[in-house]
Amino acid sequence: MRNLLALISLLCATAAATAQQKDTKLFPYNYSIDDLDNGLRLVTVPTDFPNMVALYIVVQAGSRNEVEPGKSGYAHLFEHIMFRGSENYTPAQRDLIMKKAGAESNASTNADRTTYYATFSKEDLDPVLKLEADRFQKLKYPEPAYKTESLAVLGEYNKNSADPTEKLDEVLHETAFKKHTYTHTTMGFLKDIQDMPNQYNYSLEFYNRFYRPEYTTIVVVGDVNRDQTLSLTRKYFGEWKRGTYMPNIPEEPAQTEARTASVNWNSPTLPWIAIAFKGPAYSDEEKDKAALDLLSPIAFGSNSDLYQKLVLKEQKVDELEPDFGNHPDPELFSIYARVKDPKDLDYVRDQILSTFKRFSDEPIDQAKLDATRSRIRYSFALRMNSSPAVAAALAPYIGLRRTPETINKLFALYQQITPEDIRTTANRYFTVNNRTIVTLASNKGAKNQ
Amino acid sequence: MRRTLTALALLLTTTLAGAQTKISSVLLPGSSPLVTFRILFTTGSAYDPQGKEGLAALTASMLAEGGTRSMSYDQIVQALYPMASSINSETDKEMTVFSGTTHVENLDKYYGLLKDMLLDPGFRTEDFNRLRDDATNFLKVSLRESNDEELGKEHLYNTIYSGHPYGHHNVGKLSSLEKLTIDDVRAFYRAHYTTANLVIGVAGGYPKEFSSKVEADFGKLPEGQPDKKRFDSPKLPAGTQVQIIARDTRSTAISLGFPIEVNRSHKDWAALALVASYFGQHRSSNSYLYQRLREARGLNYGDYAYIEYFPRGMFLMTPEPNLGRQQQIFQMWIRPVEADNGVFALRAALYEFDKLVRDGISQEAFDTTREFLGKYANVLTQTQSARLGYALDNRYYNIPEYTSFIKTQLSRLTVGDVNAAIRRHFKSDRMRIVVVTKNGEAFRDAIVKNIPSPISYNSPKPKEIMDEDKTIQAYSVNLKPENVAVVPVEQVFQ
Numbered sequence: 001m002r003n004l005l006a007l008i009s010l011l012c013a014t015a016a017a018t019a020q021q022k023d024t025k026l027f028p029y030n031y032s033i034d035d036l037d038n039g040l041r042l043v044t045v046p047t048d049f050p051n052m053v054a055l056y057i058v059v060q061a062g063s064r065n066e067v068e069p070g071k072s073g074y075a076h077l078f079e080h081i082m083f084r085g086s087e088n089y090t091p092a093q094r095d096l097i098m099k100k101a102g103a104e105s106n107a108s109t110n111a112d113r114t115t116y117y118a119t120f121s122k123e124d125l126d127p128v129l130k131l132e133a134d135r136f137q138k139l140k141y142p143e144p145a146y147k148t149e150s151l152a153v154l155g156e157y158n159k160n161s162a163d164p165t166e167k168l169d170e171v172l173h174e175t176a177f178k179k180h181t182y183t184h185t186t187m188g189f190l191k192d193i194q195d196m197p198n199q200y201n202y203s204l205e206f207y208n209r210f211y212r213p214e215y216t217t218i219v220v221v222g223d224v225n226r227d228q229t230l231s232l233t234r235k236y237f238g239e240w241k242r243g244t245y246m247p248n249i250p251e252e253p254a255q256t257e258a259r260t261a262s263v264n265w266n267s268p269t270l271p272w273i274a275i276a277f278k279g280p281a282y283s284d285e286e287k288d289k290a291a292l293d294l295l296s297p298i299a300f301g302s303n304s305d306l307y308q309k310l311v312l313k314e315q316k317v318d319e320l321e322p323d324f325g326n327h328p329d330p331e332l333f334s335i336y337a338r339v340k341d342p343k344d345l346d347y348v349r350d351q352i353l354s355t356f357k358r359f360s361d362e363p364i365d366q367a368k369l370d371a372t373r374s375r376i377r378y379s380f381a382l383r384m385n386s387s388p389a390v391a392a393a394l395a396p397y398i399g400l401r402r403t404p405e406t407i408n409k410l411f412a413l414y415q416q417i418t419p420e421d422i423r424t425t426a427n428r429y430f431t432v433n434n435r436t437i438v439t440l441a442s443n444k445g446a447k448n449q
Numbered sequence: 450m451r452r453t454l455t456a457l458a459l460l461l462t463t464t465l466a467g468a469q470t471k472i473s474s475v476l477l478p479g480s481s482p483l484v485t486f487r488i489l490f491t492t493g494s495a496y497d498p499q500g501k502e503g504l505a506a507l508t509a510s511m512l513a514e515g516g517t518r519s520m521s522y523d524q525i526v527q528a529l530y531p532m533a534s535s536i537n538s539e540t541d542k543e544m545t546v547f548s549g550t551t552h553v554e555n556l557d558k559y560y561g562l563l564k565d566m567l568l569d570p571g572f573r574t575e576d577f578n579r580l581r582d583d584a585t586n587f588l589k590v591s592l593r594e595s596n597d598e599e600l601g602k603e604h605l606y607n608t609i610y611s612g613h614p615y616g617h618h619n620v621g622k623l624s625s626l627e628k629l630t631i632d633d634v635r636a637f638y639r640a641h642y643t644t645a646n647l648v649i650g651v652a653g654g655y656p657k658e659f660s661s662k663v664e665a666d667f668g669k670l671p672e673g674q675p676d677k678k679r680f681d682s683p684k685l686p687a688g689t690q691v692q693i694i695a696r697d698t699r700s701t702a703i704s705l706g707f708p709i710e711v712n713r714s715h716k717d718w719a720a721l722a723l724v725a726s727y728f729g730q731h732r733s734s735n736s737y738l739y740q741r742l743r744e745a746r747g748l749n750y751g752d753y754a755y756i757e758y759f760p761r762g763m764f765l766m767t768p769e770p771n772l773g774r775q776q777q778i779f780q781m782w783i784r785p786v787e788a789d790n791g792v793f794a795l796r797a798a799l800y801e802f803d804k805l806v807r808d809g810i811s812q813e814a815f816d817t818t819r820e821f822l823g824k825y826a827n828v829l830t831q832t833q834s835a836r837l838g839y840a841l842d843n844r845y846y847n848i849p850e851y852t853s854f855i856k857t858q859l860s861r862l863t864v865g866d867v868n869a870a871i872r873r874h875f876k877s878d879r880m881r882i883v884v885v886t887k888n889g890e891a892f893r894d895a896i897v898k899n900i901p902s903p904i905s906y907n908s909p910k911p912k913e914i915m916d917e918d919k920t921i922q923a924y925s926v927n928l929k930p931e932n933v934a935v936v937p938v939e940q941v942f943q
Contacts, residue, residue, distance in 0.1 A: 052831055083734060091734075091744065099735045099817050102824020104766060106732065119831075121824050147908035151747030158700035158785040159750050159763070162597045197907045267697045268594050270586065303530040308523045315579050318586055340582065371531040378552050379533035382483060385550070386831045 073188020503621015
């Protein structure tokens with residue numbers, strides 16, 4: 001086995017996702033960071049996956065940046081508008097260039113960032129970067145095209161609307177957050193989406209605020225080198241002007257009471273329950289987030305005692321999922337469960353609550369902690385199986401800290417966490433007054449709320 | 450018969466050929482620290498016995514998500530946890546694949562679990578009850594009540610293949626699932642999990658002697674008879690038929706299509722792949738339908754076209770491999786539109802389809818789509834798991850390595866060939882349409898009586914669009930009343 005590993009390491013050189021050593025960096029690639037004078041950052045990650053390039057452009061603006069009332073959903077709307085033409089390229093010209101490049105290209109928005117991505121052959125890097133530079137600096141969309149695109153956003157809401165978990169998530173956030181913009185989902189409230197066609201001028205304002213070099217990081221992963229990416233980035237993005245806007249995102253006051261909400265769903269579904277506590281913001285230095293990251297799969301993942309009991313043995317639940325993302329501001333540590341029989345809903349709630357209590361009282365087993373650290377290492381290594389997969393793994397961290405190094409810092413922090421750290425952190429966050437519970441159940445005949 | 454696809458694999462396997470001649474494998478050794486498995490059985494839901502629909506998929510779930518004789522499923526989950534790996538199953542009509550990837554450092558442990566799960570299953574009652582519940586709830590709740598798009602697409606297949614071995618969802622029928630027993634699962638496993646149906650797929654940085662060990666282990670399965678049924682094109686009565694699934698939903702989802710006699714082994718496959726890409730490349734703005742319905746009119750989130758089965762398209766950017774089928778359909782997927790625009794959207798889809806068949810595609814569209822597809826093949830096959838999956842599919846369809854195959858095929862095509870292929874295969878008078886909407890009777894009335902369905906916009910549109918809308922809003926769907934049925938959602942997948 002040792003010889004085999006040596007052989008493989010030799011063959012793989014820089015690309016090997018070497019997870020075998022505890023002190024190995026979690027992000028195994030060499031990379032370079034270049035900052036332009038205007039605040040734009042370029043991260044270049046050469047890999048040995050041949051021929052292909054993944055270009056990910058990360059803008060640190062998501063639904064969190066939507067501070068005005070009645071204006072939820074604009075970060076996501078903007079992701080759509082960015083495909084509606086720029087000064088030097090009509091949408092048709094843009095499509096033709098991407099088509100000739102054989103590109104797979106799209107974009108996504110979440111609470112904290114908007115990411116534009118494309119995967120294509122390396123010989124097309126120049127025309128694709130030139131095209132991207134135009135829309136990031138010189139977006140130009142007429143009002144009728146804006147209005148039509150706002151309908152495509154409504155179409156996106158429509159396609160999601162049959163899924164009860166979309167509604168569950170919407171009500172959970174609305175209930176848990178009273179001041180902070182995390183109160184609305186990235187999709188936004190339906191009434192705001194329906195008002196979008198009337199808000200052309202606000203959309204221009206949104207672009208002027210956030211589509212600026214200081215909010216943006218260009219990530220190029222694949223069959224590339226730094227000299228090439230840097231000279232092209234300077235050439236096409238060098239003249240981009242810095243902005244001045246700083247969003248005033250309201251701080252969420254400390255929660256002082258347990259909150260609950262229920263949703264009546266007007267078609268047959270199995271009942272859902274979401275139990276959430278406000279958790280800490282992302283940090284690669286403070287232990288709180290890292291401690292609860294490690295607890296999440298141990299307490300609620302597929303190998304947890306709770307999962308084994310509710311899903312495998314008693315079979316009262318068919319889906320049990322923890323959700324605890326990385327965010328720049330404190331967000332939710334949530335558990336979602338789908339219950340097979342409505343009469344078991346209270347039982348399942350109590351089982352989940354007693355699990356939170358248990359891990360606030362008892363330190364976790366050291367062996368499970370070690371297994372979880374191993375799992376994190378290997379899951380990262382297994383994910384990075386192509387250049388776009390490497391870029392996709394990087395993008396959320398770029399959105400948070402604009403450097404791949406934060407991944408290695410976070411992983412180093414995980415190594416320091418002890419069972420007692422996890423217990424004390426759980427004890428501080430999983431309190432009754434910090435809790436929100438939302439249930440969703442079928443009540444045929446009732447209107448969706 | 451042994452079939453290998455790389456020069457290196459050939460070197461490795463010829464030395465073993467004497468001992469293990471009956472095992473088929475596709476080996477892609479490489480330098481990656483990851484080792485990918487795709488253990489394929491050429492059997493699937495088309496082999497479900499009548500009245501036991503769902504048995505093939507439930508059997509696969511019992512292997513991938515159930516215990517072995519020596520380990521319970523919760524022990525397997527515990528063992529896989531530190532490796533961050535899993536073993537997944539996918540059952541389609543003629544293929545069942547077990548896939549997973551592990552880091553080479555964990556290869557022995559991972560393979561030990563995979564081997565026992567596939568070769569020494571425990572078939573425990575508690576696993577059976579859980580997995581049958583999962584299958585039932587998937588059809589009854591997740592698909593029927595939470596996802597109008599997948600509901601419409603899957604029901605379209607069931608409608609086209611009604612009375613055919615492809616005519617039920619891979620997961621089964623609700624009425625059959627409730628009757629299945631663990632003995633049915635054992636019997637299906639014995640009959641179909643045989644070396645005659647097996648193709649071992651392994652890729653990545655595994656040790657030199659590893660693949661022969663896998664072949665020796667899996668060679669212990671019974672030899673059996675290969676599942677080699679020939680599936681004919683479904684016999685559909687002429688005329689357009691519509692099924693309207695009525696359920697309480699805010700928007701209207703539409704899927705339509707008809708069978709084609711073209712799969713990857715057919716000489717016209719590349720021509721039709723080019724047409725589907727031009728007309729409706731999956732999840733891309735670079736396609737005709739998307740441009741006309743979404744970009745020009747804002748009708749919905751997207752509009753696409755396919756010549757191969759592509760489940761879970763709403764969650765995936767590229768298709769998953771190992772869904773090989775003798776029979777395929779041409780399909781258009783119109784994503785949910787506002788309920789008021791449902792009839793207009795259906796008419797627009799039919800209008801554009803008829804125009805495609807009438808006018809074909811232009812030289813310019815042909816040139817750019819050909820360039821796109823040639824390069825896009827690299828995107829489709831860029832992960833080790835995808836390359837292995839495609840290699841297994843190449844074997845099934847008896848075609849060479851996929852990227853070179855598609856590039857060669859495309860390079861030989863002319864626009865004339867493509868337009869001739871459209872005329873040959875798309876001149877269907879057997880269109881089947883599935884609509885998921887709230888007010889089924891009103892929708893039925895509108896299309897049966899050919900009531901005009903004008904559309905209004907929130908912004909000025911070019912004259913060309915307004916003129917075309919006048920044609921579309923009165924476009925005849927050409928239906929006999931008896932060919933339009935309103936189906937309560939409770940009957941779907943029943």
